[in-house]
Amino acid sequence: xxxxxxxxxxxxxxxxTDSIYKCFQNEEIMYMTGTINIFTxxxxxxALNRFSEDSTRHDFAICLVENSQIIGDLAIMEIDLDNxxxxxxxxxxxxxxxxxxxxxxxxxxxxxxxxxxLKLNRLELQVYSHNIRGIKSYEKVGxxxxxxxxxxxxxxxxxxxxxxMSILRDEYMEILNNK
Numbered sequence: 001x002x003x004x005x006x007x008x009x010x011x012x013x014x015x016x017t018d019s020i021y022k023c024f025q026n027e028e029i030m031y032m033t034g035t036i037n038i039f040t041x042x043x044x045x046x047a048l049n050r051f052s053e054d055s056t057r058h059d060f061a062i063c064l065v066e067n068s069q070i071i072g073d074l075a076i077m078e079i080d081l082d083n084x085x086x087x088x089x090x091x092x093x094x095x096x097x098x099x100x101x102x103x104x105x106x107x108x109x110x111x112x113x114x115x116x117x118l119k120l121n122r123l124e125l126q127v128y129s130h131n132i133r134g135i136k137s138y139e140k141v142g143x144x145x146x147x148x149x150x151x152x153x154x155x156x157x158x159x160x161x162x163x164x165m166s167i168l169r170d171e172y173m174e175i176l177n178n179k
Contacts, residue, residue, distance in 0.1 A: 002060075002109040007102050009060040009109050012051075012073055016061050017044045019070045023093040032131045033091055034153050034160070051075070058113070062092070062106045071097045074110055076123070085122035086114060104137045111141065111172055121169045128153055129161040142167045142175050 002009040021041050023029055030036075039047070051059045057077035061070045072092035079086040088110060092103055114123045125143065127134045139145075143165040151159035 002113055003065065004105045004109050006065055006100075007062050007071070007105050007109070008065055009062060009074070009106060009113070012048060012059040012061045014045055014048055016070050016073065017041050017048065019061075019093050020044050020048075020073060023072075023091055026093075026095060028095055029091065029093070031156060032128070032134060033089075034128050034155060034162075036155065056080075058118075060110070062090075062102065064102075071102060072106065074106055076110060076114055076118070079118065079120070083122075084120045085124065086118070086120055088114075088123050088125040098133060103134075104141050107138070107141050111167065115169045115172045122166055124164065124166040126162050126164055129163055135163065135165075138165050142171055144171070 018041070021039070021044055024035070024038050030038075048059070051057055054077075056079045057075055058079075059075045059077075060073065062072035062074060063070050071094065072090065074088070074090040076086050076088055088107075090103060090107060090110070092098055111123060114120050125138065126149075127138060129135075129148075144167065145163055145165050147164040149162040149164070152162040153160045
């Protein structure tokens, strides 16, 4: 378990299926994450079981410290030990939990795990240009924009760019040293 001030990360389990399913019922969350497919509870359970057996990823539930309620999930995936890098994704399951700092704190805990536990050098993510809240949150915790895949998503009758962002171990350590 990775614990912060307001949230903690724990391994995700099948019991988290209902919360993840709820996330897929929210049009705004679906749009922010660029998720087109809607998944059934059985598909979510199957995916969680598949993820738990995949050595190239770590999936976590994001929970509130005050009551242990799950409010989101994140994954460090496509772990490449040879090149010391991984991909990252996060989703809060309810709009009500956005803009409270929970996501940023969860990302910081994921960074700690990536750079201090896994000893990787690079953590990368993709975010869509219409997800301004997400971009600002990632920048706040040290991610830097690296590139743009122009008009890579067509959703809600318009195109969005896909922005590539990353943070390197040295940048993470510099942030820690300046706290």
